[in-house]
Amino acid sequence: MELNRLFDLIPYQILNFDKEVAFAKKVNGAWKTYSSKELKRIVDNVSLGLLASQIVAGDKVAIISENRPEWIFVDFALQQIGAISVPMYPTITTEDYGYIFDHAEVKMIFVGDQAIYSKAEAVALNRKIFSFDQLDGVENWSALTELGESGDLAQLEESKKRVKKEDLFTIIYTSGTTGRPKGVMLTHSNILSNVVAVADRMVPPAGVSTALSFLPLCHIYERTGTFCFVYLGFSVYYAESMEKIGENIKEVQPHVFNTVPRLLEKVYDKIVAKGYELTGLKKQLFFWALNLGLIYDPTKPQSGWYDFQLKIANKLIFSKWRKALGGNITQINSGSAALQPRLARVFWAAGIKVCEGYGLTETSPVVSATFGTADGVRIGCVGKLVKDVQVKIAPDGEILVKGPNVMLGYYKQPDMTAEVLQNGWFHTGDIGELDGEFLKITDRKKEMFKTSGGKYIAPQVMENKFKESLLIDQLMVVGDGKNYPAAVIVPSFDGLREYCKRKDIPYSSDSEMVMKPEILEKFQSEIDLYNRYFAKWEQIKRFKLLDESWGINSGELTPTLKLKRKVIAGKYDKLIEAIYQG
Structure with missing residues (x-):
């Protein structure tokens, strides 16, 4: 079937994979799962409930919550009626909540828990708020599904037909390192082009693999990643919290997850700290294996002696690393910041393919990504350009990007839009170079x-x-x-x-x-x-x-x-x- 809008991914998954577990979350100590068909039923009912609540095409609706299936249900439901989602970080200030509510002209708000509700409610004015958790005095999101159960599916189908691939589907306010956040406008086509382009960089086989999700869904990296998981028929499990990632990894035994270098650094530091706790021969073996890994390069043939040693290191030491990551991990996608080359080397040596990528919210986000093969990785680079995306390097070294993934612009900020979008090229603000087919990032232009x-x-x-x-x-x-x-x-x-x-x-x-x-x-x-x-x-x-x-x-x-x-x-x-x- 043809994919034109992001919500087309739901019938696409049912047609191609019909997952028994499409999404899952932990409830009272057990994993609650949702099948592909349950996903469709819930999303349709929420869409109808939103229509009955006078949310129409073009209306802005905020989603502020930690990762959970309900986040995705509401996201898809808004898409089907042409409404525009405004995802927000739970951790930002109440002042920022108020600024975004007003700037985006938000009409309705979904919140995850009591803490988020308290912050949002303080600046919500007369906006209707629904909660995902059961909260006293707050209408639960399930009221919309119940309202939608008596709705007219034919009305919903007409609504879906009116949504075009070039329509705005979300406004993402970038957190930024300075100043007020900017609202990045992205279309269905922007994200779908990226989903399909990124899919060929995924190592785990479609239809039978499992992903663990813990990076914030309000960030385009994890959101596009989730749409890609749906496209590939992966079962998506949401981690309970950042503190319980290690525990959830052992339970879920994922084949893939997205992360940022900072978290990989912490994993590595914990592994090394445990190595220091060892004594005698065990400690010697640990650091012998670690030092082997730190000089590994997947693109270069090693000596027979090195390969022999690495096999022993994998059996004695690195196998325990893979076990700590659930035992099934075949790919870790790393983005959002530069990955230390030593981490890439040692994880690849350990049989853990850390695939670094590069992109921005304004590019939906992926510009380049590493293949999970020896000839598709180059240490110190952020992979090869994805399909249909072009890059050129400006005379001052700035990376310029053109492609179907590039945003419409910044919401209500035409001057800022004109500053970064020139002749179809998006000016990233990053400094880099092309090393053959591989892109290398050297710094942020404004941070030098x-x-x-x-x-x-x-x-x-x-x-x-x-x-x-x-x-x-x-x-x-x-x-x-x-x-x-x-x-x-x-x-x-x-x-x-x-x-x-x-x-x-x-x-x-x-x-x-x-x-x-x-x-x-x-x-x-x-x-x-x-x-x-x-x-x-x-x-x-x-x-x-x-x-x-x-x-x-x-x-x-x-x-x-x-x-x-x-x-x-x-x-x-x-x-x-x-x-x-x-």
Whole structure:
């Protein structure tokens, strides 16, 4: 059958796969599942319920919830009547809720739980709110399905026919690292073109594979990924929470999941921390295998001796890594930020294909993605361009993108739209290069800065390298207009405790340890170690250790775990100034 609108994916899945488990979530300790046909029935009823509630084509409806099947039900239901979804991060401020409600002219709101309801209700004015959880005094979303059960399916079919592939289906307000969020307008055609283009990069076989979902559905990365899972007939299980991902992975035993580098870094750090807990021969074997993995390159033939050692390492050590990921994992998609090359090497060596991709909300999102084959990956690159997407590099190194996946523009912001969309090319703001068929990202155009000596610094490249240290959890390079780069560093406190244990250094508190001379000396040696990868003018000359981590709720990270550089610089302005005065 022909796919023109995103909701066509539902009958497409029924026709081709008719899944017994299309979606699933944990309820009272057990997995509650929904089949393909149940998905269609629920979505149709919600659509009819929305029509009965006077939601019509073109109306904007907000969805604010953690990941769960109900999120997808409402999303598909809105599409079928031509209404426009406005997904929002649960973690943003009440002020941002109010701004988006007003700017997007939202008419109705769906919320997940009590905490989200309380924030939304404070600025909802007279907008109708439905909840996914059962909340006192709040109408539950199930009321719409009940209302829809007595509706006219013929009316719904007429409504669906009026929806065209070029119609706007969602406005996604990008979290951004500075300023007010911008509303990215995406059509059914934008996303569907990307779904089909990305599908050929999926390793797990269609119709029989399982995916675990935990990245926010309000972000285009996980949302397009979910539509792709529906297209391929994967069973999608929603993790209970970020804290329970490890537990859910063991239960669900997924073949694939989407993630961001920050989470892979944490997985790797936990694995290494367990390695340090081993003793004797077991510890030696662990780090022998780890060091083998860190020099692995899937694109280059290794020596017979190396291959022999790697087989042993896979049997003795890496098999346990795969078991910790459920035992069935065949592909992990990594996006939203740069992946450390060492992580790509070691996971591929362990038989875990981490496929890095690149894209933006404005490009629906995928521009390029790695194939899960040895000839389809290149360490340090973000894969090959997906079907029908073009890229050219501007004279200043900026990546420009053209294709059916590029947004209509920013909602109510024609000036901003004209700034980034020029002659059909979207200006990404990222700096990169084409290495044959492979795309390589080197930095964000707006994040590069110049020292007082006139030398350009690309902070992302440096930060990614320094975070290879087992003692560094988070790091931001500073020095715009200064005579040398410096850094503010959040230690990996687990790694620091392990180091202190090995060196017989008494560990008191995080705040005291970051002030101790012997700890500062150790971090200086780590900085010296990684400085050698950079030119003299790029090297970090001084640093300050912090005793608190950066997070989403505390404001230093975006919901996709990128650094909010201006926020961090503002929060630690006196400390940063002290670096250059000392």
